[in-house]
Amino acid sequence: MKQVASRLQLAATGAAGLCALTAVAAVAMPAFGDWSPRMDIQSLPSSSTELNSPSIDGCTSISPDGLTLAFNSFRSLNQEIWLATRPNTSVGFGDPVKLPAPVNTTAQEFCPVITRGGKLYFSSSRNGEPGDIYVSKLGPHGWSDPQRLGPNINTPGTVEEAPTFYEDDEGREVMLFSRRSPAAFTGAGGKIYQSVGGAPATLVAGGPNGVSSGGDNRPSVTHDGRTIFWDSFRTGSLGGPDIWYATRSNTSEPWGQAIQLSQLNSEANDTRPYVSWDGHTLIISAANDIWFSTRE
Numbered sequence: 396m397k398q399v400a401s402r403l404q405l406a407a408t409g410a411a412g413l414c415a416l417t418a419v420a421a422v423a424m425p426a427f428g429d430w431s432p433r434m435d436i437q438s439l440p441s442s443s444t445e446l447n448s449p450s451i452d453g454c455t456s457i458s459p460d461g462l463t464l465a466f467n468s469f470r471s472l473n474q475e476i477w478l479a480t481r482p483n484t485s486v487g488f489g490d491p492v493k494l495p496a497p498v499n500t501t502a503q504e505f506c507p508v509i510t511r512g513g514k515l516y517f518s519s520s521r522n523g524e525p526g527d528i529y530v531s532k533l534g535p536h537g538w539s540d541p542q543r544l545g546p547n548i549n550t551p552g553t554v555e556e557a558p559t560f561y562e563d564d565e566g567r568e569v570m571l572f573s574r575r576s577p578a579a580f581t582g583a584g585g586k587i588y589q590s591v592g593g594a595p596a597t598l599v600a601g602g603p604n605g606v607s608s609g610g611d612n613r614p615s616v617t618h619d620g621r622t623i624f625w626d627s628f629r630t631g632s633l634g635g636p637d638i639w640y641a642t643r644s645n646t647s648e649p650w651g652q653a654i655q656l657s658q659l660n661s662e663a664n665d666t667r668p669y670v671s672w673d674g675h676t677l678i679i680s681a682a683n684d685i686w687f688s689t690r691e
Contacts (some may be wrong), residue, residue: 424619424674428691433659436464436678442487446479446685453680454506454613456573459672461639464488465515466685467505474503477515491558498531506556506613506667517541518556525577526554547595550574557613557667561620563646567592569620571599573612585612587625599623601650602641612636613667617674620646624656624668624677631655635664638679659688 408668436446446452448470455466464479468491476499479488493499500521507517513533517527527549529541548556548570558572569592575585587603588596598604602623603611609628615625621643626636637660641650659665663682670677679686 396511419458424617424621427674430656430659430677430688430690433679433681433686433688436687437487439487439687440485443479443490445490445534446488452685453660454667455678455680455681455685456508456615456667456669457671457678458509459511459677460541461671461673461676461680463509464491464678464685465507465509466491466680467507468638474505475499476504476515477508477514492540498538508669516558518554524549524551526556528555528558528572546589547593548572553577556578557615559615559669561616561618561646563591563620569646571616571623572596573614573625575610575612586647587611587614587627599650601643602639602653603650605653610636611639615667615669617670622670622674623650624670626666627653629653632658636666638665638668640668 436442437444448468450468450470450635452466452468452470455464457464461484462481467474468477476494477491478494479491481488481632492582498504499517500519502519502521504517504519507515509515514539515531515533517529519529520526522543528544530544531541537549543549554575554577555572558570559568562569563569570590571587573585573587587599589599590596603614603625607642609630611625611627611629611634614623614625622640624638624640627639628636638656640656641653643650659679661681664682667680668677674690677688679688
């Protein structure tokens with residue numbers, strides 16, 4: 396645990412400088428090629444064989460520097476948040492470590508994401524709600540007591556999950572997340588929302604919601620705010636939820652048409668596609684395991 400915290404603290408220090416350098420309007424990312432066939436996360440060189448377990452592992456994300464994998468797992472018989480780190484992006488991730496209190500509790504903790512500045516956002520059923528979004532920050536003495544995001548994000552009786560962030564063309568931080576009924580574990584009926592600069596959340600316009608009635612959940616957005624990925628039950632899916640994406644030319648426009656990412660989907664549940672900061676890697680939760688795909 397100390398080793399994991401030490402690596403994250405170093406990443407947070409570097410990320411603070413990165414924040415200062417990138418506190419300007421979003422810059423469009425370069426063009427990319429096609430996604431590779433998806434691969435087991437354990438197929439990376441020198442990877443731990445403990446990343447995927449016989450239990451349910453998923454709702455995974457990767458830190459901006461690419462060195463920390465964050466996911467939820469039932470391997471301890473309760474849904475909890477685990478981290479796995481690596482020394483550089485040329486090798487696989489080491490053995491996962493369960494985060495201690497105050498992040499994990501006897502409630503359900505899920506869908507974590509690490510942002511610049513060493514912040515950990517995640518959903519939790521603590522305090523009697525089925526899933527509100529909380530934030531904790533890594534400091535010299537470990538993770539801070541998680542703070543529940545306010546009513547502009549969390550609403551009673553619903554599950555809010557999978558926050559993702561970008562900076563729009565006006566320099567404002569935009570947070571996207573999904574909201575759904577707790578009745579459907581994988582999110583039938585969910586919708587994707589956005590909060591601009593902490594304002595009350597509103598439905599995202601365009602493809603991610605569009606005419607879909609099948610449920611749109613767990614978004615991830617490129618750091619320029621011009622490509623969004625999410626999972627959906629909408630018409631055309633192969634079985635359970637599938638991975639979809641949409642693009643736009645600038646952050647002032649609604650998202651374009653929803654496009655199914657066919658080469659990465661299967662008849663199993665394909666959920667929470669999480670795009671890396673550099674846009675080269677997509678982490679996928681499928682068939683209760685963690686997978687990934689890359690592009691040039």
